[in-house]
Amino acid sequence: MATQIGVAARAALAAALIAAPAGASAHGINGHVHVTGWAIESLPPGPLRDFFGEAALRDTAQIGAAFPDSGYAVSDPYGEMAHWEPFIEAYVQWIKATYGGDYASDDARHHIAFMMGAASHGLQDEIFDTIFLPRLQQEDGQGQEAADPGTDAFLFMDGWLRFKPAVWYQADDLRAIFLAAHDYEPEADQIRLGMQRVKTLVIDNFAAIAPTFDMQYRPLMPWGSMHYMDPEIAGGHASEIPATAAYVEALWARLHDGLPTRAAATYTLPGNGRPIPGLAAARVESWIHVVFGVGTRVGSLTPETVSLWRVVEESREPVPVEVRHTRWSSAPDDTTRLLALRPQVDLVPGGQYVVRVEAGLWLQDGRMTDAPIELVLTAACPEPAAGCEPVTHEGPWDPPLVEWDAAAPDAAVPDAAVTPQDAAPAPQDAAPAPQDAAPAPGDVSINPLAPPEPSGCAARPAASTGFGALAAALFGAVVVRRSRRRD
Numbered sequence: 344m345a346t347q348i349g350v351a352a353r354a355a356l357a358a359a360l361i362a363a364p365a366g367a368s369a370h371g372i373n374g375h376v377h378v379t380g381w382a383i384e385s386l387p388p389g390p391l392r393d394f395f396g397e398a399a400l401r402d403t404a405q406i407g408a409a410f411p412d413s414g415y416a417v418s419d420p421y422g423e424m425a426h427w428e429p430f431i432e433a434y435v436q437w438i439k440a441t442y443g444g445d446y447a448s449d450d451a452r453h454h455i456a457f458m459m460g461a462a463s464h465g466l467q468d469e470i471f472d473t474i475f476l477p478r479l480q481q482e483d484g485q486g487q488e489a490a491d492p493g494t495d496a497f498l499f500m501d502g503w504l505r506f507k508p509a510v511w512y513q514a515d516d517l518r519a520i521f522l523a524a525h526d527y528e529p530e531a532d533q534i535r536l537g538m539q540r541v542k543t544l545v546i547d548n549f550a551a552i553a554p555t556f557d558m559q560y561r562p563l564m565p566w567g568s569m570h571y572m573d574p575e576i577a578g579g580h581a582s583e584i585p586a587t588a589a590y591v592e593a594l595w596a597r598l599h600d601g602l603p604t605r606a607a608a609t610y611t612l613p614g615n616g617r618p619i620p621g622l623a624a625a626r627v628e629s630w631i632h633v634v635f636g637v638g639t640r641v642g643s644l645t646p647e648t649v650s651l652w653r654v655v656e657e658s659r660e661p662v663p664v665e666v667r668h669t670r671w672s673s674a675p676d677d678t679t680r681l682l683a684l685r686p687q688v689d690l691v692p693g694g695q696y697v698v699r700v701e702a703g704l705w706l707q708d709g710r711m712t713d714a715p716i717e718l719v720l721t722a723a724c725p726e727p728a729a730g731c732e733p734v735t736h737e738g739p740w741d742p743p744l745v746e747w748d749a750a751a752p753d754a755a756v757p758d759a760a761v762t763p764q765d766a767a768p769a770p771q772d773a774a775p776a777p778q779d780a781a782p783a784p785g786d787v788s789i790n791p792l793a794p795p796e797p798s799g800c801a802a803r804p805a806a807s808t809g810f811g812a813l814a815a816a817l818f819g820a821v822v823v824r825r826s827r828r829r830d
Contacts, residue, residue, distance in 0.1 A: 370464075370471040371495025372409050372545045373504055378580055379408035379463040380506045382587035391595045400456040405508035406538075407460020408467075409546065413537030414529070421521055421529040422537070426465040428638025428678045428707045433524035434458045435597050435708075437516070446598070453511055455598065459591045466590050466634070467583050469669040469681045474578025474612060475571075476670070478627045482566035493560030494571045494580065495545075499553035500561075503572065510542055575620070577612040577632065586610045586634050590680070593636025597708065602636060604712040607704065609636035611718055618723040622690045629690055631720060633682040633698060638707030641668050642675025644682050648703065651684050654695040662696065663687035678707055690722040 383401055386392040395401055414422015424430050438458065442451040472487070479485050485493075498504050514531035522528045544552070561568045574581035589609040596602035612632040613619060621628025631651070649666045652659040667683035684698060697719050704712040 370468050371491055371493075371498070372412050372541060373495045373498055373549060374580055375408040375412075375464045375467055376405045376506050376508065376546065377498065377504060378467055378583045378587055379460050380405050380508075381584045382463065382591065385584060385588050386592070391592055394452070394595075395456070397452075399509075399511075400452055402508040403453045403456040403511045404460040404463075405506050406510055406512070406542070407457035408464045409508075409541050410457070410461045410512065410538065411464045413534070413541045415537075416540040417533050417537040419529055419533045419537065420527060421517075421534070424521060424525050424527065425461055426468060428462075428465070428680060430521065430524045431458065431462045431465065431594075432638060432707045434461070434520050435594065437520050437523065438598060444599075450513070454513070454516070457512060459594050462594055463587045463591060466587060466680050469671070469679070470578055470583050470586060470612065470632075470634070471580075472670040473667075473681055473683060474627075474630070474632060475576070476578075478576065478578060479564065479567045481627050483564045485564050485567065489560050489563050490567065492556045493564055493567065495549070496553045496556035496560060497568050497571055498580075499549055500557045501572070504549070507546055510538055512538060575617070577614075577620075577628075577630075582612060582614065585615055586612065590634065590636055597637065604704075604706065604710055605714055605716065607635050607637055607639070607706060607712060608633050608700070608716050608718060610634040611698075611720060613720065618721045619690060619696070620723050622692060622722060622725070624686045624689050629686050631684040631686075631696070631698060633684075633700070633718060635680050635682070638678035638680055639682075640675070640705035640707075641672050641677045641679050643703060643705040643711075644668060644679070644700070648701045649682065649684065650699050651686065652697045652699065653691065654697060659697065692722060692724040692726075694722045696720050696722065 380401065383395050383404060386395065395404070411422055411425035414420065414425060416422075434454075435458065438446075438451065438454050441454075442448070446452060446455060471490075476487055476490060479490055512534065514534045517534060518528045518531065570576045571579050572581050573579055576582060586609075593602055593606075593609050596606075610633075612634065619629060619631060623629060644666060646664075646666050649664075651662040651664040653662050664687060665685040667685060668677075668679040669681040669683075672679040682698075682700070690696070697717055700712070700716040702712050702714050704716070706712070
């Protein structure tokens with residue numbers, strides 16, 4: 344049943360919330376915790392998957408994914424700073440300098456997991472805000488103020504939430520990293536209070552808030568509430584999972600000095616072999632996005648250095664395109680993990696398109712790419728056309744998630760079984776199993792858009808009264824109302 348909170352605890356929490364200045368989130372915190380957790384679960388076999396074989400490290404990555412927004416809960420600038428690659432690169436360098444490449448100690452491993460969670464949060468915000476929000480505006484006429492609390496509420500009410508990570512952080516170490524990255528040193532008590540508020544209200548007691556938000560925002564977002572977990576929709580939570588997994592693998596390589604500049608681009612959206620779903624230039628579905636595994640300078644991603652080409656027989660034709668970046672970065676010296684290309688003409692059904700980024704791309708770690716980067720995508724065929732078969736599915740299915748063995752949480756992680764030829768018409772893709780209905784390893788039959796009806800006790804409180812109503816009102820005013828800005 345929903346957690347019962349005593350009168351004194353209610354009063355204390357309400358007082359803390361009332362005292363908290365306005366903050367912001369660009370993507371619900373529970374969404375960050377879960378997308379990060381699911382991305383870790385979907386990692387391919389290898390050293391990083393083995394690293395996360397310890398349950399405590401998965402918890403630390405998940406609570407790290409909540410960390411950047413903890414600054415907003417106390418109106419401290421560290422929250423905004425923690426979202427961006429300058430802080431993440433400083434964290435990577437601090438880990439390397441502190442441990443000298445020997446990451447065997449508990450502290451080293453937890454710092455790596457926490458850093459990867461915080462970094463994942465920032466990337467997910469860039470993807471969600473830059474891709475999903477414009478699509479939501481196009482379909483439902485809604486924006487960030489509805490999407491932030493709404494999608495977290497949908498996750499809860501639709502039965503997806505299952506992670507409640509334990510708190511781990513080292514305030515003094517984080518202060519040193521902020522000082523190195525931004526010449527700013529937050530107070531340890533601010534970090535402690537911010538994490539306490541996020542953990543207590545948003546993660547542990549979200550049951551008190553979610554029903555109110557769901558009733559408020561689901562009617563406003565009929566398309567969004569149906570597609571926020573649709574893996575075919577670029578920018579939604581499900582599409583963030585493989586992008587996040589690719590990013591944390593790049594972070595692992597950065598810790599081990601193994602990310603070649605030619606591999607700076609780690610993922611595309613649409614991704615995993617999916618075609619570009621829309622042909623009309625006026626529609627968000629025609630946009631193409633490239634995810635980088637390291638921050639890049641906005642000023643080095645310009646119309647002079649980025650181009651889109653259509654392959655025509657043995658040659659290429661240039662395609663007029665608008666070059667954009669993450670929603671929050673526009674100044675030349677800003678950093679971005681996202682390149683956005685918006686075609687200015689309709690795409691050709693079944694056409695093959697090449698994104699080209701010229702050499703000389705400036706990376707956050709101080710390097711520059713020494714060779715062009717090219718990525719190939721194909722436009723969909725909504726209807727049969729000469730030489731173009733209609734798309735009946737979206738390419739190879741994403742690897743299914745494998746549940747961690749609860750009886751042996753610290754055991755080695757089993758390999759995910761990828762069987763695209765035998766996949767069911769409604770694949771799991773990169774979406775997680777709904778709460779209390781986890782799939783058996785290798786099961787790809789679960790449709791994330793149609794989870795089992797959640798139980799009335801565990802996931803669907805009958806009403807939000809008393810503390811819940813107060814917390815919902817205050818949470819809306821305190822945490823998610825102000826659009827985040829890049830200073």
